[in-house]
Amino acid sequence: MKRKEYAWAYLFISAPIVGFLLFAFIPLSYSVYVSFTEYSGYQAPVFTGTNNYAKLALHDELFWKTLFNTFYSALSIPIGMVVALGIAMSLNQKVRGIRFFRTMFFLPTISSVIALTLLWKWIFNDSYGLLNYLLELIGIQGPAWLSSETWAMPAMIIQGVWAGLGINMVLYLAALQGVPKSFHEAAEIDGASGWQRFVKITIPCISPTTLYILITSTITALQDFPRFQIMTEGGPNYSTTTIVYYLFQNAFRYMSMGYASAMAWALGLLILAITLLNFWLSKRWVHYE
Amino acid sequence: MSNTAIVRSVRQRKKRAGEQVRKAFAYLFLTAGSLVMAIPFLWMLSTSLKEQGHEFEMPPKWIPEVFEWHNYAFVLTEADILKGFLNTLFVISLPCLVGLFTSALAANAFARMDFPAKNVLFTMLLTTMMIPGVVTMIPAFILFKQIGWIDSWLPLMVPGMFGAAAAVFLLRQFFMTIPKELEEAARVDGMNPLQIFLRIMLPLSKPAIITQGLLGFLAGYNDFLGPLIYVNSPEKFTLQLVLASFQGFYTSQWTYIMAGSVLALIPSLLLFFFAQRYFVEGITLTGMKG
Numbered sequence: 001m002k003r004k005e006y007a008w009a010y011l012f013i014s015a016p017i018v019g020f021l022l023f024a025f026i027p028l029s030y031s032v033y034v035s036f037t038e039y040s041g042y043q044a045p046v047f048t049g050t051n052n053y054a055k056l057a058l059h060d061e062l063f064w065k066t067l068f069n070t071f072y073s074a075l076s077i078p079i080g081m082v083v084a085l086g087i088a089m090s091l092n093q094k095v096r097g098i099r100f101f102r103t104m105f106f107l108p109t110i111s112s113v114i115a116l117t118l119l120w121k122w123i124f125n126d127s128y129g130l131l132n133y134l135l136e137l138i139g140i141q142g143p144a145w146l147s148s149e150t151w152a153m154p155a156m157i158i159q160g161v162w163a164g165l166g167i168n169m170v171l172y173l174a175a176l177q178g179v180p181k182s183f184h185e186a187a188e189i190d191g192a193s194g195w196q197r198f199v200k201i202t203i204p205c206i207s208p209t210t211l212y213i214l215i216t217s218t219i220t221a222l223q224d225f226p227r228f229q230i231m232t233e234g235g236p237n238y239s240t241t242t243i244v245y246y247l248f249q250n251a252f253r254y255m256s257m258g259y260a261s262a263m264a265w266a267l268g269l270l271i272l273a274i275t276l277l278n279f280w281l282s283k284r285w286v287h288y289e
Numbered sequence: 290m291s292n293t294a295i296v297r298s299v300r301q302r303k304k305r306a307g308e309q310v311r312k313a314f315a316y317l318f319l320t321a322g323s324l325v326m327a328i329p330f331l332w333m334l335s336t337s338l339k340e341q342g343h344e345f346e347m348p349p350k351w352i353p354e355v356f357e358w359h360n361y362a363f364v365l366t367e368a369d370i371l372k373g374f375l376n377t378l379f380v381i382s383l384p385c386l387v388g389l390f391t392s393a394l395a396a397n398a399f400a401r402m403d404f405p406a407k408n409v410l411f412t413m414l415l416t417t418m419m420i421p422g423v424v425t426m427i428p429a430f431i432l433f434k435q436i437g438w439i440d441s442w443l444p445l446m447v448p449g450m451f452g453a454a455a456a457v458f459l460l461r462q463f464f465m466t467i468p469k470e471l472e473e474a475a476r477v478d479g480m481n482p483l484q485i486f487l488r489i490m491l492p493l494s495k496p497a498i499i500t501q502g503l504l505g506f507l508a509g510y511n512d513f514l515g516p517l518i519y520v521n522s523p524e525k526f527t528l529q530l531v532l533a534s535f536q537g538f539y540t541s542q543w544t545y546i547m548a549g550s551v552l553a554l555i556p557s558l559l560l561f562f563f564a565q566r567y568f569v570e571g572i573t574l575t576g577m578k579g
Contacts, residue, residue, distance in 0.1 A: 005402060005403070005404070005482070006404045006405065008398075008402065008481070008482040008483070009398045009402040009403070009404040009407075009482075010404060012394040012395055012397060012398035012402070012482070012486075013394075013395040013398045013399065013410060015391035015394070015395065015450075015451045015452050016391060016392065016395045016414055016451055016452040016453075016454065016457055017395075017410060017413075017414070018451060019391075019448060019451025019452060020413060020414055020417055020451075020454075022448075022451070023425070023429060023448045023451070024417045024420060024425060026428075026432070027425050027428030027429045027431075027432055028420065028424065028425060028428065030428045030431070030432075031424060031425070031427060031428035034427070034428065034431070039431075041430075041431065041434060086318060087318070087319065087322055089315075090314070090315035090316075090318045090319050091315075091319065093311055093312050093315040094312075095312065095315050095316060095319065099565075100323075101319045101322075101323055102569075103565070104322075104323040104326045104327060105322065105323070105326055106561075106568075106569075107326060107330065107558075107561075108326070110507060110557045110558070110560070110561045110568070111511075111554050111557060111558075112510075112511045112528075112529060112532070112550070112553045112554060112557065113511060113513060113529075114511075114513055114529045114532045114533050114550075114553070115532060115549075115550035115551075115553045115554050116550075118532070118535070118536070118546050118547075118549075118550050119329055119330075119332070119333045119547065119550055120329065122332075122333075122336065122543050122546070122547065123329060123332065125543075127345075128344065128345045128347065128349075130328070130329070130332050130349070133347065133348065133349060162325070162326070162329070165326075167572055170569055170572050170573060171572065171573065174573045194307065194311070219421065222421075223421055223422060223423050225514060226513045226514060226517075229517075229533075230533060230536065244423055247423065251426075251427050251430070252430075252518065257427055257431065260427055261427050261428070264421075264423050264424045264426070264427060265424060267421065267423055267424075268420070268421045268423065268424040271421050272419075275419075
């Protein structure tokens, strides 16, 4: 009887487990090996020891630049979180038309990244783009956004914040609705100001959501690729080449699969380290009920 | 009026005034924000309807004098947007449906059945959610190259059919909320686990299944990296690849590029408007359980 139930259960879970082995575990293990080889994808991989990692750490200045760029681009995370929280708090004031507003902020989330990136490439166009036209109306001469080494990354950050508000807003709104009203009422009777209540009640109560957003956005942002591929192709002069962009070039343009695998592992371990650090630090500022 | 009563009424009036101010700020902020969200989309629509060359007029006209519908006809047919759309539909439909079914089956086992090594296997599956996609990208490419699947749709279709860890996780959460009595009654009636799953669990979890299906469909529809890596022949391009290739083909012909972008957005917008509830619930659920 028991045995029969086990058989059913294993049958039920077989597909995802086999999928895990075929498309995650085996490739992953193989990738560890490839990262210690020179491999063009055409001939068999040649073992080269730690050469790839040494090159990465010591001889490839571009890698360090792309590492810097990746973190620079991640500035969109804190900015986006603050804006999303602002929107969610406004929506939480029992305003009318909440569905309309929510839809507006959510639209980019469901839209094709390629379409949105092409759209913003046109908006950032230095002579005919919408942004510089609007800036001109208020007397500002806009920069040549995407062809300027200084402004290309800020442009990517602006577009990233705009396109990424939806999910975080929905999450924050749900968290705000979960803050017990009695907390605020009690604090108000004690004479706490709006700002004090925000800092002492709202922020701690929604801190688990903040942690969740921080972790998931970091994982996504550090691996962002399509936006860069469409908007700037890593340029000008590598100013928007992120690690994943550089890795992609190495793997699929220069066919250095071994070197690219080493880079992928470096990024993967970095993401893991940041996630663990986030969890560790969270003990100090995240409050669970 | 006693002193305390005066104090209380003053405090209440102050509170009400504070609420009014806060509400006014909220409306101001939300209206400004909505404009920032909407204007790019309107600009896209406006450009897509302009005559070739008129998109460079300064100051820009928001409503073109003549609506150039030809832009849409052109990108749909000659620029292969329609073909890309059909390719995408074909590529994502099967993995979406099959993957949903296999994920739900596994979720059912993890939520309701008892078997050795259950926790180990579940944890193992969950770790796939933590692995950055970047790390598996190259070895997966090597694997598919070895078995000769490059420049076919198979690498985009087959892995999805095995189910997705995220879907297993979410559906399991949902299955655990369904009362056990129904299932036990069915078991007494002599139904086997598969029958219980098909006739009781699945019908009861329609909302969760629909949410997962929508999220999966949208993710597949908007996927760019997968097709970019595996598909080379233009006739096999998915919609996102076709759209991305506009940049090279129609350099600074923004009317075409924007018309293509508008068309690419329409299916997901339609899906969203008809099923907004499911999207919002799905995301909130993920966040809460995270």
